[in-house]
Structure formats: C-alpha cells, structure tokens
Amino acid sequence: MSKPAVSNITLEACHSLSDIPRKTWEQLAGTDNPFLRYDFFEALETSGCTSAETGWKPCHLIFRLKGEIAGVAPAYLKSHSMGEYVFDWAWADAYRRYGMEYYPKLLIAVPFTPSQGARLLLAPQLRAELDSQVIHGLLDTLIGRLGAHSWHLLFPDAQDQQLLHQEDQLHRIGCQFHWHNRNYGCFEDFLGELTSRKRKSIRKERRQVAEQDITFTRFHGSDIPDQVLAAFYVFYQATYLKRGQRPYLTQQFFEKMREAMPEHLHVIMAVKDGAMIAGALFLSGRDTLYGRYWGCLEEYSHLHFETCYYKGIELAIELGLQTFDAGAQGEHKLVRGFEPMLTHSWHGIAHPGFHEAIEAFTREEAEQVMGYYEDAKTVLPFRQNNGAE
Known part of the structure; x- marks a missing residue:
C-alpha cells in the first residue's frame, strides 16, 4: 500500500488541553500510564505548572486523517530548556554566540518526566x-507556523522510535538505569541474585538506616492524608531549594493528582522520633513503578537509597510490577541492581547550518553513550551477570 499524500494528514496545535475532548484523548492514550493520563496534563495546567509564565506554554498537537482527529501528542512551546532531561543548553549557547534566537522551541514530551513512553498517541x-518522512515534514512545517526554531520529541517508546527513525534526522541517545523484577517474591529473593559482596553492602546500608531509629510508613491514593501530602511537599521543595532552584510543581498539582488519579499514587515517608523527616512519591503504571519525587530537610546516612530505591523495589515486588524506573540520574544505581538502558530523542532544527553541526555532535555523542552503556553492563552486581534488558 502506498503512503497517502500529506494533504490527507494534517497537524495543528491547540493551546489548552481543554481544546481536546477528554474522551478522544483517553481513547488514544488509554489510562494505564500515569504520565499519559488526561488527568495528569490537566493537573499540570490548572495548577499553573505548565503555562506561558513558567515557560511551558501548552501547544498540544492534533493529527487529523481526512479531517477527523486521529492522533494527539502532549507538546509545549518552550522559552527555556529547564525540566527536560535531554540537555541542549550548548545548542542554545551556540545560537546566541551567532546572534540568533534558539527559543521558542516546540517540545513534545511529558513535562519534568524523563520516562520512556508513547509520545505520538495515534489511532x-x-x-x-x-x-x-511525513512525520518529520509535518513537524517541520508546524514549527514554521508557530514561529519556533526547532522541535524536540523526548523519550519515545519503541513504536514511536520506529516511526521517527530516519537516517538524515537528528537522533540522540542517553542512558538510564532501571530495576527489573525477575519474578521475585520478596526483597531477599532479589538480594539472592547478587554477588556476596554487593549483597552484604546493601544489607549494611539498610541496617545503618534502621540503627538511626528511622522507620517508614506507606500511603496510597486517596488515603494519603492532607498533613502527609503537605509534609511531602516541603521535602520536595527542599530538593530544589538546595540547588538554588524553584520547584517545578506546586502543592496544588499533587493534590489534584490525589483527587483525579489516586490509583497510581504512592507515598513513602521516613519517620524519626514521631516526626516525618523525608519522603518519596511514586506512581505505578500497568507494569512499571516510577520513582519521581523525593526530599528531606536533614541528611541521614543512606536514607536516600533506602527511601527511593530499596523501598521502591519492595513496592514494585509487592505490586507485581516488572520494572522500576527510579529517575534519570544515578550511576550509583548500578551497584544496587539497576541495569543500564538506552533512551532516545528526536530533533528537528530549522537552520540548515546548525542542523549540520548538531548532527555531527549527535553522532559523536552517540558513540560515547554506547561505550558508556556497554561498560556499565560489565559492572552489574549479579552473580551470573544477568545483563541489561
């Protein structure tokens, strides 16, 4: 079957999620992945997290086939590069050095969320x-109409990667570390797969947390009390303030998530002397646990690893989830049983000269990332070195 003429398929942008019927979005995106839920994007917009004022102006995409809506995609017109986790600051600096504008740019992504998943929600x-060729052509044309200088599609799943793949287009890869559940019945089953030295090291870390008289309480969904959510938000804010940044998300956003999508929400709080001292928030999907937000006011030995990683592993096992995505960073996850995996992004740069220069950069970067990925697989802590999936 030959491909249709581009005129049969059109692409437009809208400036509020409310311009897309909820039923249409949910038919295309489903409700299994918390980061693709209509409720998630609605909470971001209505709580003020994604707006022109924050540099995240909603610009969601609508694909039409013969005039009828047949696809959507979460998208934003960005005036900066914060909160994306695929770093293009050097590209923006190069534009400035030549007296050119890099922003605005069209970002097709889940805000503040470096987790792989569907981005083109297509019938x-x-x-x-x-x-x-058609996808890249539609996006290239759209940024011209929007007055943007580039488009960027971040962390697509394998199905979208296959659709986006084109040899002469800009493709970046990155490396994250995910934990995989190999039918473990409990945390000790997982430890049993590790080398003796790594097993002892993790047990020692967990023991040292307990020796500081720190205990943990877990809350789920609509049963998360207001005072717990408020305390968690204080911890979450502290993570950003320590780096001299303002937090991306508001307390209202978390409250809206608890109200609209409680089945996905889990909070683990660390308690000492009757007071909450740290917390982590997780979201669960159909087969994956996502560890997204964490914070504390005071530092305790190994508390971060226990709250964010080991308690997360226990939660994933208990929920019967196959994968635990604990976030974008952390080479230190390797020795704790998290395995390297490649992430992807695709980019369209309107300026021909910068396109050529950035393409050369991405090729060199890909070689470095692939070398790092292969090296990371050699230091996994498993007894028989199960390898990355």
Whole structure:
C-alpha cells in the first residue's frame, strides 16, 4: 500500500488541553500510564505548572486523517530548556554566540518526566499510513507556523522510535538505569541474585538506616492524608531549594493528582522520633513503578537509597510490577541492581547550518553513550551477570 499524500494528514496545535475532548484523548492514550493520563496534563495546567509564565506554554498537537482527529501528542512551546532531561543548553549557547534566537522551541514530551513512553498517541489507522518522512515534514512545517526554531520529541517508546527513525534526522541517545523484577517474591529473593559482596553492602546500608531509629510508613491514593501530602511537599521543595532552584510543581498539582488519579499514587515517608523527616512519591503504571519525587530537610546516612530505591523495589515486588524506573540520574544505581538502558530523542532544527553541526555532535555523542552503556553492563552486581534488558 502506498503512503497517502500529506494533504490527507494534517497537524495543528491547540493551546489548552481543554481544546481536546477528554474522551478522544483517553481513547488514544488509554489510562494505564500515569504520565499519559488526561488527568495528569490537566493537573499540570490548572495548577499553573505548565503555562506561558513558567515557560511551558501548552501547544498540544492534533493529527487529523481526512479531517477527523486521529492522533494527539502532549507538546509545549518552550522559552527555556529547564525540566527536560535531554540537555541542549550548548545548542542554545551556540545560537546566541551567532546572534540568533534558539527559543521558542516546540517540545513534545511529558513535562519534568524523563520516562520512556508513547509520545505520538495515534489511532491504528493513522499510524499504519504514516512514515518518518511525513512525520518529520509535518513537524517541520508546524514549527514554521508557530514561529519556533526547532522541535524536540523526548523519550519515545519503541513504536514511536520506529516511526521517527530516519537516517538524515537528528537522533540522540542517553542512558538510564532501571530495576527489573525477575519474578521475585520478596526483597531477599532479589538480594539472592547478587554477588556476596554487593549483597552484604546493601544489607549494611539498610541496617545503618534502621540503627538511626528511622522507620517508614506507606500511603496510597486517596488515603494519603492532607498533613502527609503537605509534609511531602516541603521535602520536595527542599530538593530544589538546595540547588538554588524553584520547584517545578506546586502543592496544588499533587493534590489534584490525589483527587483525579489516586490509583497510581504512592507515598513513602521516613519517620524519626514521631516526626516525618523525608519522603518519596511514586506512581505505578500497568507494569512499571516510577520513582519521581523525593526530599528531606536533614541528611541521614543512606536514607536516600533506602527511601527511593530499596523501598521502591519492595513496592514494585509487592505490586507485581516488572520494572522500576527510579529517575534519570544515578550511576550509583548500578551497584544496587539497576541495569543500564538506552533512551532516545528526536530533533528537528530549522537552520540548515546548525542542523549540520548538531548532527555531527549527535553522532559523536552517540558513540560515547554506547561505550558508556556497554561498560556499565560489565559492572552489574549479579552473580551470573544477568545483563541489561
């Protein structure tokens, strides 16, 4: 079957999630992945986290096939590069040095969330008729209409990667570390797969947390009390303030998530002498646990590892989830049983000269990332070195 003419498929942008019917979004995105839920994006907008004022102006995409909505994508017109986790600061600096504007740019992504997943939420009949040339052409044309200088699609899943792949387009790869559940019945089953030295090291870290008289309490969904959510938000804020930054998310956002999508929400609080001292918030999907937000006011030995990683592993096992995505950073996760995995992003740069220069950069960067990825697999702590999936 030949591909349709581009005129059969159109792409437009809207400036509020409310411009897209909830039923249409949910038919295309489903409700399994918390970061693709209509409620998630609605909470971001109505709580003021994604707005023109914060540099995240909603610019969601609508694909039409013969005039009918057949696809959507979360997208934003960005005036900066914060909160993306695929870093292009050097690209923006190069534009400035040549007296050119890098922003605004069109970002197709889940805000503040470096987790792989579907980005092009397309009906099967549309996806079957699209190819990479049409997708790239539609996006290139759209940024011209929007007055943007580039487009960036971050952390797509394998299905979207296949659709986006084109040899002469800008493709970046990165490396994260995820934990995989190999039918473990409990945390000790997982430890049993590690080398003796690594097993002893983790047990020692967990023991040292307990020896500081720190205990943990878990809360789920609508049962998370107001005072717990308020305390967690203080800890969350502290994580950013320690780096001299303002937090991306508001307390109202978390309250709206608890109200609209409680089935996905889990909070683990660390308690000492009857007071909450640290907390971590997790979201669960169909087969993945996502560890996203964490904070504390005072530092305690190994408290971060216990709250964010080991308690997360226990939660993933208990919920029967296959993967634990604990966030974007952390080479230190390797020795704790998290395995390297590659992430991807695709980019469209309107300026021909900068496109050529950035393409050369991405090729060199990819070689370095692949070398790092292969090296990381050699230091996994498993007894038989299960390897990355």
